[in-house]
Amino acid sequence: MNSTGTAVLASAQPPRKLWLDHVQEWLTTVDHKRIGLMYIGYALIFLVVAGVEALLMRIQLSAPDNHFLSPEVFNCMFTMHGTTMVFFVGMPILFGFGNYLVPLMIGARDMAFPRLNAFSFWISAFGGLLLYFSFLGGSGLYGAGSAPDVGWFAYAPLTAKLFSPGHSTDYWTLSILLSGIGSVGTALNLIVTIFTMRCKGMTMTRLPLLCWLYVVTSWLTFLALGPLTAAQIMLCLDRFAGSHFFDVQAGGSAVLWMHFFWIFGHPEVYILVLPAFAFANEIIPVFSRKPIFGYPAMVAASVLIGFISLGVWAHHMFTVGLGPEGNAFFTLATMIVSVPTGIKIFNWLATIWGGKIRFATPMLFSIGFLFQFLIAGLTGIMLSVAPFDWQLGNSYFVVAHFHYVLVGAILYMIFAAFYYWYPKMFGRMLSEKLGKWHFWLFTFGFHLTFDTMHIPGLLGMPRRVFTYPADRGWAMLNQIETVGGFIQAIALLLFVWNMIQSYRTGKEAGPDPWDAWTLEWATSSPPPHYNFAVDPVVHSRRPLWDRKHPESPDTHYE
Amino acid sequence: MSLVSLESASAASAGISSSLTQLRSLAAWASGAPANIFAPQATPAHTIFGLSLLVIAIVTAIFLAVGGLLLYALIRFRSRPGDDAAEPRQIYGSNQVEVLWTVIPVLILVVLFLATIRVISETERARKPANALDVIVLGHQFWWEYRYPKQGFVTANELHIPVSDPKAPRPTYLTMSSVDVDHSFWVPRLAGKMDLIPNKTNVMWLDPQTSGLYLGQCAQYCGMEHAKMLIRVYVDTPEQFAAWVEAQQQPAVNDPRVAAGKEIFLHTACVNCHTVRGTSAHGVFGPDLTHLASRDTIASGVVKNTPANLRQWIEDPDSLKMGSLMPKMNLSPHDLDQITAYMESLR
Numbered sequence: 083m084n085s086t087g088t089a090v091l092a093s094a095q096p097p098r099k100l101w102l103d104h105v106q107e108w109l110t111t112v113d114h115k116r117i118g119l120m121y122i123g124y125a126l127i128f129l130v131v132a133g134v135e136a137l138l139m140r141i142q143l144s145a146p147d148n149h150f151l152s153p154e155v156f157n158c159m160f161t162m163h164g165t166t167m168v169f170f171v172g173m174p175i176l177f178g179f180g181n182y183l184v185p186l187m188i189g190a191r192d193m194a195f196p197r198l199n200a201f202s203f204w205i206s207a208f209g210g211l212l213l214y215f216s217f218l219g220g221s222g223l224y225g226a227g228s229a230p231d232v233g234w235f236a237y238a239p240l241t242a243k244l245f246s247p248g249h250s251t252d253y254w255t256l257s258i259l260l261s262g263i264g265s266v267g268t269a270l271n272l273i274v275t276i277f278t279m280r281c282k283g284m285t286m287t288r289l290p291l292l293c294w295l296y297v298v299t300s301w302l303t304f305l306a307l308g309p310l311t312a313a314q315i316m317l318c319l320d321r322f323a324g325s326h327f328f329d330v331q332a333g334g335s336a337v338l339w340m341h342f343f344w345i346f347g348h349p350e351v352y353i354l355v356l357p358a359f360a361f362a363n364e365i366i367p368v369f370s371r372k373p374i375f376g377y378p379a380m381v382a383a384s385v386l387i388g389f390i391s392l393g394v395w396a397h398h399m400f401t402v403g404l405g406p407e408g409n410a411f412f413t414l415a416t417m418i419v420s421v422p423t424g425i426k427i428f429n430w431l432a433t434i435w436g437g438k439i440r441f442a443t444p445m446l447f448s449i450g451f452l453f454q455f456l457i458a459g460l461t462g463i464m465l466s467v468a469p470f471d472w473q474l475g476n477s478y479f480v481v482a483h484f485h486y487v488l489v490g491a492i493l494y495m496i497f498a499a500f501y502y503w504y505p506k507m508f509g510r511m512l513s514e515k516l517g518k519w520h521f522w523l524f525t526f527g528f529h530l531t532f533d534t535m536h537i538p539g540l541l542g543m544p545r546r547v548f549t550y551p552a553d554r555g556w557a558m559l560n561q562i563e564t565v566g567g568f569i570q571a572i573a574l575l576l577f578v579w580n581m582i583q584s585y586r587t588g589k590e591a592g593p594d595p596w597d598a599w600t601l602e603w604a605t606s607s608p609p610p611h612y613n614f615a616v617d618p619v620v621h622s623r624r625p626l627w628d629r630k631h632p633e634s635p636d637t638h639y640e
Numbered sequence: 641m642s643l644v645s646l647e648s649a650s651a652a653s654a655g656i657s658s659s660l661t662q663l664r665s666l667a668a669w670a671s672g673a674p675a676n677i678f679a680p681q682a683t684p685a686h687t688i689f690g691l692s693l694l695v696i697a698i699v700t701a702i703f704l705a706v707g708g709l710l711l712y713a714l715i716r717f718r719s720r721p722g723d724d725a726a727e728p729r730q731i732y733g734s735n736q737v738e739v740l741w742t743v744i745p746v747l748i749l750v751v752l753f754l755a756t757i758r759v760i761s762e763t764e765r766a767r768k769p770a771n772a773l774d775v776i777v778l779g780h781q782f783w784w785e786y787r788y789p790k791q792g793f794v795t796a797n798e799l800h801i802p803v804s805d806p807k808a809p810r811p812t813y814l815t816m817s818s819v820d821v822d823h824s825f826w827v828p829r830l831a832g833k834m835d836l837i838p839n840k841t842n843v844m845w846l847d848p849q850t851s852g853l854y855l856g857q858c859a860q861y862c863g864m865e866h867a868k869m870l871i872r873v874y875v876d877t878p879e880q881f882a883a884w885v886e887a888q889q890q891p892a893v894n895d896p897r898v899a900a901g902k903e904i905f906l907h908t909a910c911v912n913c914h915t916v917r918g919t920s921a922h923g924v925f926g927p928d929l930t931h932l933a934s935r936d937t938i939a940s941g942v943v944k945n946t947p948a949n950l951r952q953w954i955e956d957p958d959s960l961k962m963g964s965l966m967p968k969m970n971l972s973p974h975d976l977d978q979i980t981a982y983m984e985s986l987r
């Protein structure tokens with residue numbers, strides 16, 4: 083932490099640095115901003131990789147009985163795509179933003195444990211590399227499939243040595259185990275940072291909502307990663323030491339794995355979506371020119387979502403034969419979680435209400451988020467009705483539902499966050515013109531793909547099929563989905579181009595380009611190593627509003 | 641047996657039951673879709689259909705209300721070019737409205753939950769009538785084994801069950817498990833899906849009201865050929881069904897014209913994996929072939945059961961279903977012809 087001071091002195095008179103010096107600086111950095119950016123860069127690379135995997139699958143599915151990919155390769159593709167997107171895109175990008183923003187927003191100079199922070203990043207990064215190394219090393223001695231092909235939830239006993247010879251499944255297990263260690267480290271770091279390092283005057287009730295949501299997400303990470311890690315260790319023992327936890331041939335239980343996995347898996351989806359809520363909580367008020375509506379209700383709803391989401395996991399198992407009592411219980415629990423989720427949507431709506439909305443690119447993506455998350459929540463309610471899920475579960479309807487959440491809500495808010503905070507990170511604005519192209523093209527592609535995708539599910543198309551017969555009436559719909567996929571890919575390229583181009587030629591941002599209210603905008607863009615020359619002192623939730631409007635500061639109303 | 645009629649199912653969706661027929665005809669556009677969940681033909685699927693209409697009506701109403709408000713707010717409160725620079729009025733919240741939009745959703749969910757538990761119990765607690773047909777369904781990578789314990793025979797990949805007249809119902813009860821990995825039995829027009837899990841038995845029932853062929857497929861990823869683990873359910877009239885059972889109970893046809901093929905079959909590895917009742921072939925790893933020629937398709941519905949396809953299958957299963965667990969056996973063209981002819985004789 084106190085190394086920042088000396089770093090400042092050293093950079094006061096910069097000697098010419100070799101590129102190797104830069105590399106060394108990044109490799110050994112413990113600065114939360116650099117680690118944050120590395121998380122984000124790393125996630126973006128994997129986003130492109132997993133995106134290519136998705137396109138390959140979409141090409142294969144664009145026509146019935148297609149031979150573009152063999153079943154072997156297709157099965158590797160959906161496994162790698164899902165695993166990568168959840169563990170090596172979603173988690174790192176959200177932790178990256180958390181790392182970058184949380185200390186700035188609470189007026190701190192770094193995270194509580196900078197070295198743990200670097201360790202967490204590197205071990206997660208190593209996990210991702212290990213997963214992809216399976217393309218080379220996965221065949222083991224048996225020459226079996228070269229990458230994991232068991233699906234991202236890797237149901238037993240498909241993962242047993244008998245059904246999955248070679249080492250591809252071992253790579254999968256170990257890479258998730260490692261990235262989980264990194265996630266727990268970062269979660270711990272965020273919690274301690276937020277609880278102990280807030281600047282003077284920032285009580286928990288004045289904490290920016292973004293930080294509140296990172297508290298909840300971090301606690302969920304903490305609780306959910308335990309069962310996942312335990313399950314991975316048991317699976318390793320099964321595969322290497324001859325134990326029989328999931329070995330059905332020796333009396334083990336396939337259902338046990340499902341419980342372990344989904345006790346992690348459902349909270350995991352909230353671990354991913356809460357940071358998206360966090361971004362929305364910052365961006366929507368600034369572009370509506372109003373404070374967030376119902377701050378205490380928003381905090382309460384977030385904490386409630388955290389708690390309830392720990393008790394709904396078996397809605398992923400409605401077709402496993404839980405019995406009527408189990409099905410009824412998990413239907414009820416799942417329905418209850420949608421109440422605090424609804425509260426959030428209503429509060430965002432009320433924040434917009436009566437404002438003066440500026441449709442800059444960050445706000446456009448946030449608006450996309452609001453509509454799409456609304457729809458995703460409603461298809462979620464359809465799925466929570468156990469008997470309806472007996473039809474919809476494991477069909478393309480579910481795939482459409484969770485992509486609405488993961489892409490339509492989470493990725494949209496990640497895009498919004500990029501357009502909003504990129505000026506802070508690099509001192510230059512992203513091009514608004516390219517940004518609007520990106521938004522409209524991506525939105526068009528998204529709806530073409532994922533609105534359409536609900537229908538084959540209703541017409542009986544199960545997920546994870548490498549091909550399908552022509553007589554089922556799914557062909558046309560799948561073709562449309564593929565076209566939409568390519569449109570989204572083009573939009574994503576525009577976004578990447580925008581980031582590269584604006585880094586050199588973007589408009590100078592200045593410290594506070596959006597006329598915003600939280601502390602990160604009180605320092606220069608990009609912020610210096612030490613973040614704030616003078617430790618800030620705050621008196622309300624919107625310190626910069628108070629400064630800009632001394633005639634009616636928030637302190638009078640909170 | 642509380643076989644719920646369509647009427648009582650739609651009673652759960654009170655108020656919208658009148659639009660039921662309309663929606664049904666709307667669903668008919670998808671008549672080119674043989675696995676449409678909105679074209680139910682048996683009570684479990686009907687009941688779910690009724691409930692799903694209620695659910696869809698509710699979520700659509702919520703979408704229109706909330707989405708409409710959102711759209712209105714975005715248009716009404718947009719900043720306009722000529723606006724002054726002043727900030728809008730700062731509003732921090734209101735406890736009354738927070739309570740309002742907590743309580744209303746709770747009330748909606750109570751309704752939804754009550755409708756749901758009713759359907760759960762109607763489906764999962766239905767009393768089994770004495771005349772019900774029992775079939776044991778075993779999932780294999782990547783085909784289905786069907787055992788008829790009371791009738792005393794085993795078959796594969798094409799399930800035959802009797803039509804169940806609503807006035808004198810005769811449902812079929814499927815007792816399901818798996819010999820290897822997880823699978824899931826899903827025939828959308830008849831019922832929701834149910835998983836087949838090793839070391840666990842699950843039960844589901846069907847009472848199709850119209851005879852005909854119903855399609856579905858495995859709905860739990862089970863390995864390389866999960867996509868080609870198709871399901872065919874033949875719903876027969878009582879007479880057809882009785883005749884079919886009668887035929888299946890017979891041992892394999894012993895046709896002297898294909899004796900040479902039979903000889904080769906019995907002296908090839910085939911017998912380690914396949915059973916042909918009435919011969920020395922007792923393998924259980926692959927499908928029972930006793931009445932193979934009575935089936936319309938081979939390899940769990942992947943191709944039509946024609947002599948050419950059959951020959952190709954025996955020559956090289958991977959060419960039709962890559963990754964199936966039947967090996968290529970490098971038979972000579974002569975042996976292939978003979979075995980195919982023998983297989984063709986197994987009516």
Ligand code: HEM
Pocket residue numbers: 235350351352354355397398416417419420423458459460461462463465466471474475476480483484487488492
């Ligand atoms: C209103 C809130 C939500 C409800 C009521 C809900 C409900 C459900 C239900 C019942 C399922 C199980 C479907 C099945 O597999 O048969 C499901 C699946 C899924 N949901 Fe949601 N969900 C909600 C929000 C979310 C969020 C926030 C995310 C992600 C951030 C998400 C991601 C997923 C994923 C990834 C799956 C599929 C898991 C799989 O592979 O089986 N959902 N959802």
Ligand SMILES: [Cu+2]
Pocket residue numbers: 347348351394395397398
């Ligand atoms: Cu869930």
Ligand SMILES: [Cu+2]
Pocket residue numbers: 779780782822823824858859860861862866869
């Ligand atoms: Cu299967």
